[in-house]
Amino acid sequence: MTIKITPSYKEISDRKVKARDAKFIKEWLAPESILPDSSVKDVTKWIKESGCLNDLELEITEADAPTIIENIKTKKWRAVQVAEAFGKRATLAHQLTNCLTEIFFEEGLQTAKELDEYQDKTGKTKGPLHGLPVSLKDNINVKGHATTIGMVKYCFEPEIMDTDSVIVTLLRNLGAVLYVKTNVPVAMMMPETTNHIWGNTTNPMNRLLSAGGSSGGEAALLKLKGSPIGIGSDIGGSIRIPASFQNLYALRPSFGRFPTYGARSGLPGLESVNSVNGPLSISLESMETYCKAIIGQEPWNHDAKVIQMPWRTVELPEKLNIAVVVDDGWVRPVPPVRRGMNIVINKLKEAGHEVIDWDPEDHLRASQIISGFFLSDGGVHIKEVTEPTGEPFFEYMKGYETATELPVSELWKLQAERTTLMKKFLDRWNATASQTSNNKPIDAIIMPATPFAGSPNAKFRDYVGYTSPFNMTDYAVGILPVTRAVKDLDLKDPESTNHSKTDTTIWEDYDPEEVHGGAVAVQVIGRRFEEEKVIEMLKVISKLLDHSDI
Template sequence: MTKQSYLDIAKEKRAARDSKFIKEWLLKADQLPGTGVKDVLNWPVSSGFLSAKEIEITESDFPTLAKHIKSKTWTAYDVTSAFCHRASIAHQLVNCLSEVFFEEGLARAKELDDIYARTGELVGAFHGIPISLKDNLNVKGQATTIGFVGFSFNPVEFEEDSCLVSMLRDMGAVFSFKTNVPVAMMMPDSINHIYGETVSPFNRDLSSGGSSGGECALGALLGRIYCGIGSDIGGSLRIPAALQNLFTLRPSSGRFPTLGSRSGLPGLESVASVNGPISTTLSNLELYCKTLVNEGKPWLHDPKCLEIPWRDTELPEKLVFGVLKDDGVVKPYPAISRAIDTTIASLKKAGHEVIEWEPLNHERLTAIVGEFFLSDGGKHCKEYAGLTGEPFFEYMKMYETAKNMGVAELWDLQVERTKLCKEYLERWNSTAYQTSSGRAIDAIIMPVSPYSGVEVGKFCYIGYTAVFNALDWSAGVIPVTRADKAVDVQDKSYTPRNVKDQATYDSFEAEKINGGAAAVQIVCKKLQEEKCVAIMKVVAKLLGTDTYWNKSL
């Protein structure tokens, strides 16, 4: 019997996914915008293929949805149908979905409506609320490929939900699909041999980022209803969220459950992979966090979760920020620098204090995280790719040649990591001697990455995010602006400092990345998720981007 090639298996898997779309929702090629149309952010609403009711539903945030479901103005079925229809259109624009199970989601929504009609009681806080899932989150009855062709039908379906999915399901959330990721979730572009690449709806010539790129490309097209769950081990929530101007939170490990998710690096404990929400609204993001923690009590379900409730936070009237404009390794693109400057100006105008932040140990901590990724000698990734003989993408070639790290060497590396993290904490504490209030800074404002848009295959630096994976600190992203080719011009006098800086500098073309997103990162210390979200709300309101995704209906 002839063994199927990885290309044949991938083709079969795509066909299986595509058969799950609802035919009445699929648009013909001549109904879709042509390849020359780069910015498709408003297309789902302006195209005329969604009804007025579907637009109203998908432009409503979680609190509004909950109110209308409770009052029976909308049914859970109404909401789920609108959500899935808009997601179907989004997929045809940017190729963002991996597993599709619309019918199962609609059936669950109908079941929730029947329960409510029969008992008069809502199932839980998320009754009838649709939540999007990154591909790595196992859903009972569905596959999880995490971008490996060998996992296309291996298994065909999982027998139980991931811990997080189970908790949300018990609270009434509805799941109807999962979103595309790069191979092993270990690339900054969401591309694999099964589904191809997911592109940015801001500019379809650009990458959506990774590894939660499918989530973020989808989210930018779904309206205020959107809240999806991604993961982050080196920047995988923050990088794609920033490339789509979305809100996200990278929590410290132990706040949200990760048990039962599929990983390309199973057993890696030296740097934690965490789950976190991505959304078009801070109201969705905050409600998700508070409800999951306080009502779900994840410490009862995942042994790695800490018994810490979501706490109310009272911020000082005048906040103190450290600002990092350039980490000294890779210089940000002009639109990112403009976003940082705009944020600084807004903070100062409101009376908040701003001081300079030193990028202590950034380069070395990022390198250590990279060494942790390869510490198994690439064994797992090579094994999974070897199931079908699929080749590694260029960004993952190092997994082919990586050497297994001995236990003693790994322990020494962890000791070095902890020493550098202690120095970073001391640097934070020492800012109390620089501020007028005598308090240490409340947060760091800095880039998420050097890029305000980047073509697939040209993203080469994760140092602005990975350092906080090493530290395991809380970090969020808020939108600021968009790249403008007339304003954001390259400094021709700049001399790049290293190979990655040179590659980033060389890949800048104002025309090509025009319209790309420009966001900023807000960093707080370990387990300060509540404070981080509260500060995100303050800064976004000052910038006027707290309503970035609001549309006039």
């Protein structure tokens, strides 16, 4: 009799990591002897100062997307040069932060070579993103490569995907070069990027801090300029949290603006709240270039859930009406985040924009509703994927292990409450016209993305109430970098506000020395399908702040 021995989750994970590591190009790896040791927290300047990249490679990887595209078009740079430069820098970024999952550098170089040949033969570029490297969050299916989404069972089931997701098809049509996928937490359902396959992704601004989640690998790679533009996803804050933890620009669009079909979900079939794809970048201009290019491909002809809405030109009023939230009344943000909010408020007022308060009265309930949707299947899908390998639950995922399935009648009630709250948000937004001097409603709400200036690893706790309400309302939201935590400025509050148990725990956790150098960024929240307006507001406010991390 043959006895079948099932490998442990650790054995499966080890095999998968070895398969990935074999795909690194050895000549691109920095020798272990020159890598910064664990005592070096801020590694944002290390690549530039290490000597691992030559002058041309540094010039290429320090450039934004419009510059890269233009220089390839004029043949100042060739697509192969650009692909090699970003492949090398992505390799170094991974060595510093553990940010990559699937690696296909050779495939990217081949694509770049074919693009150069096409340009030489025709005298034209293939599309608006000709030769531009684009990195992808792990959940985005790429033909010929795996999509594990941080779950051990998916390491080799299937071993590779046989089709591209719609967003990948569009990127290929546009002439983009695909070369890496990036790390995520288990099922993409944690606000920190760690799992039992690839391990934890750290924050390059301070490696004692989390990269955030679930697009944490993407954010870490982008912060170290291993990619000019990356694609993440967001169902409760998964673009905005990591972008805010690494002072990146990012966009959480409304559902139906960008294609999502063909990506792997951690909770497939959940449609009470929809996951969306959106861009992250160190450059606002790069982000806008991506948005225009994708919408220009008429994605509504490729994904049945995308609405037919071309990219629009938006003119902002000379003076914006802005509502602000500094503290949502459930978890008070740590001192550097409150300081960052005050910087933004003061700059807006100095420029003549009107600033009023927004009452976050329904934010906690909105967050609870979103959490209810996440757990509504009783954790059945998560358990079905984790149990065959014996993969244990992280503490943050324990709710999926113990949840009970919500009866359909109760789910319907929750969905009805969501819709009622959406209408209440809309009415309250419109009612702000009675509070402004020009009798027009607010253009945006500005508030923190989390209570943290980058949370210490494994200390995010249990609250995403600064982001998830806007998944419920499906509003377009941008992330705006503001400043960094400074230990001598951002001293610990003498007392907790005791808003909640989580609030007190976060106050107890806060250590100015530990978070020194962490990112401080805010959300700029527009209404549904106001992606263009949100980007224009990001431009206006970023000019007022004139901030640079590096």
